[in-house]
Structure formats: C-alpha cells, structure tokens
Amino acid sequence: AQSVTQLDSQVPVFEEAPVELRCNYSSSVSVYLFWYVQYPNQGLQLLLKYLSGSTLVKGINGFEAEFNKSQTSFHLRKPSVHISDTAEYFCAVILNTGFQKLVFGTGTRLLVSP
Amino acid sequence: EAQVTQNPRYLITVTGKKLTVTCSQNMNHEYMSWYRQDPGLGLRQIYYSMNVEVTDKGDVPEGYKVSRKEKRNFPLILESPSPNQTSLYFCASSSPTSGGYNEQFFGPGTRLTVL
Numbered sequence: 001a002q003s004v005t006q007l008d009s010q011v012p013v014f015e016e017a018p019v020e021l022r023c024n025y026s027s028s029v030s031v032y033l034f035w036y037v038q039y040p041n042q043g044l045q046l047l048l049k050y051l052s053g054s055t056l057v058k059g060i061n062g063f064e065a066e067f068n069k070s071q072t073s074f075h076l077r078k079p080s081v082h083i084s085d086t087a088e089y090f091c092a093v094i095l096n097t098g099f100q101k102l103v104f105g106t107g108t109r110l111l112v113s114p
Numbered sequence: 115e116a117q118v119t120q121n122p123r124y125l126i127t128v129t130g131k132k133l134t135v136t137c138s139q140n141m142n143h144e145y146m147s148w149y150r151q152d153p154g155l156g157l158r159q160i161y162y163s164m165n166v167e168v169t170d171k172g173d174v175p176e177g178y179k180v181s182r183k184e185k186r187n188f189p190l191i192l193e194s195p196s197p198n199q200t201s202l203y204f205c206a207s208s209s210p211t212s213g214g215y216n217e218q219f220f221g222p223g224t225r226l227t228v229l
Contacts, residue, residue: 009154032215044157044204044220051215090156094215101172102147102206102218104156 004091006105013112015083021076021108023091032094033074034102035065039087047089050074061085086112116141118221120205126227127195135190135224137205144209145216146188147172148180151202151223160203163188195228202226 005024013019025031035047048059055067065076074091091105118139127133139146147162149172159172163182177199179191188207192199203224208216 004156006156043222046217101159101162104149104158106154106156 004093004103004105006091006108008108009106010109010111013081013110015112015114016080018079019077019081019085019110021089021091021110023074023076023105025072025074025091025093027072027093027095029095033065033067034092034094035059035063035074035076036090036092036104037061037087038090038107044090047076081110081112083112083114085110116219118205118207118219120203120221120224122224123222124225126229128229129196130194133192133195133226135192135203135205135226137188137190137221138186139188139205139207139219140186141207141209141219142185143207143219144185146182146205146207147218148178148188148190149204149206150174150199151204157204160190195226197228200226200228 003026007022033050036044037047038044047063048057048065050057050067058064063078065074067074088107088109090107092102094102121136144165148160149157151157158174160174160178161172161180163169166182166185169180169182182188205221206218208218
C-alpha cells in the first residue's frame with residue numbers, strides 16, 4: 001500500500017528565511033505527486049504537482065519541489081518566505097492505476113514570524 | 115465558474131440526530147470523493163464514487179453513508195452522528211486529464227461538531 005510521510009508536524013521560520021518542508025512516499029508503482037496548501041479557515045489549494053519529466057517543479061507563490069525517485073522524496077522549498085505563507089501544507093500522492101485515489105500526508109504547519 | 119459546493123459550511127448537532135451534507139459539482143466529473151480532516155491525521159478518504167450508482171468505501175467509512183443518484187451530486191449521510199465524527203469534511207470531484215491523472219477539485223469544507 002502506498003503511504004505518505006511528512007516528517008515535520010510544525011516548522012517555525014522567520015520572515016525572508018528559506019524553508020524546506022519534507023515529504024517521503026512509499027509505493028511499488030509509479031505515482032503522481034502533489035503539494036496542497038490550506039490557509040487558515042480555508043479549503044485546499046493545489047500548490048504544485050509532479051506528473052513526469054523534469055524533476056524540479058515550480059508552483060504558485062514562489063514554491064518549488066524536487067522529485068527524487070531514488071530517495072522517494074518530494075520536498076517543498078521556498079527561498080524566502082512571507083508572513084502570508086503561514087498555512088498548513090499537505091503532500092499527497094496518486095497511484096498511477098485505477099481510480100487514482102489521492103493519499104495525503106498528515107500535514108506540516110508552517111509558522112512564519114516577523 | 116467551475117466549482118464544488120458544499121452545504122452547510124458549518125453545523126453543530128447532537129448525538130444521534132441524522133444529518134446530510136450536500137456536495138455538488140458543475141464540471142460533469144465522473145469521480146467524486148469525501149474526505150475528513152483531523153489534526154495530526156491529514157485528510158482521509160471516507161467514500162468515493164466512480165459514476166452514478168457506483169460507490170465504494172474509502173479508508174474510514176464507518177458511520178457514514180453516501181449515494182450517487184445524479185452525476186453532479188454526492189451527499190454524505192450520517193445516520194446517527196457521534197462525537198468522534200466531529201471533523202472538517204471535504205468533498206472533491208475529478209476527471210481524467212490529458213496528463214493521464216485525475217485532477218481533484220475540492221469544495222470549501224464543512225465543519226461539523228457533534229455534541
């Protein structure tokens with residue numbers, strides 16, 4: 001069975017500092033990889049996705065993620081965060097078979113302070 | 115505007131009082147799902163539907179029912195709610211894309227409190 005592990009439940013960081021949110025997955029078949037963001041009291045918004053091709057994926061709001069097949073990782077990065085990036089971030093995978101069920105990690109809360 | 119709508123957005127109820135959370139999409143998607151979000155657990159799939167009259171259990175189906183009588187609607191039914199069903203619920207719809215995967219569109223969420 002596939003699973004997604006987000007190692008950090010909470011990441012505090014100062015404004016304008018770089019940040020990396022870690023995501024590892026396990027699957028015996030090919031997957032599609034996603035990062036979603038949930039701002040306080042809002043729904044889920046797709047930040048970026050990896051389907052195939054270049055392993056470096058750029059998303060909205062200056063975020064990017066790199067797919068590393070050998071390490072089964074899909075870490076999210078931003079070189080300089082803003083207060084407005086404070087949110088919960090979810091890594092998710094879809095198996096490239098059948099219904100393509102979306103499996104989420106447990107989430108990482110990014111707390112940006114001045 | 116393409117969207118997934120859920121109603122109600124907020125609901126406080128008491129144990130045992132049947133309730134229904136509606137979900138509707140206007141994108142003609144075949145697939146629809148329900149998720150619940152709990153702190154520290156992320157989002158977990160409750161039920162999903164691959165088409166009209168075709169539904170199946172997800173990871174946490176106990177205490178829930180669904181139906182898919184029309185393509186656009188996928189209501190979530192709690193016949194006898196209990197406090198452990200207090201959660202944030204999301205409906206999602208999806209359809210195959212040219213990229214070969216199903217892009218999921220999420221509703222705004224329904225925050226349910228069962229007293």
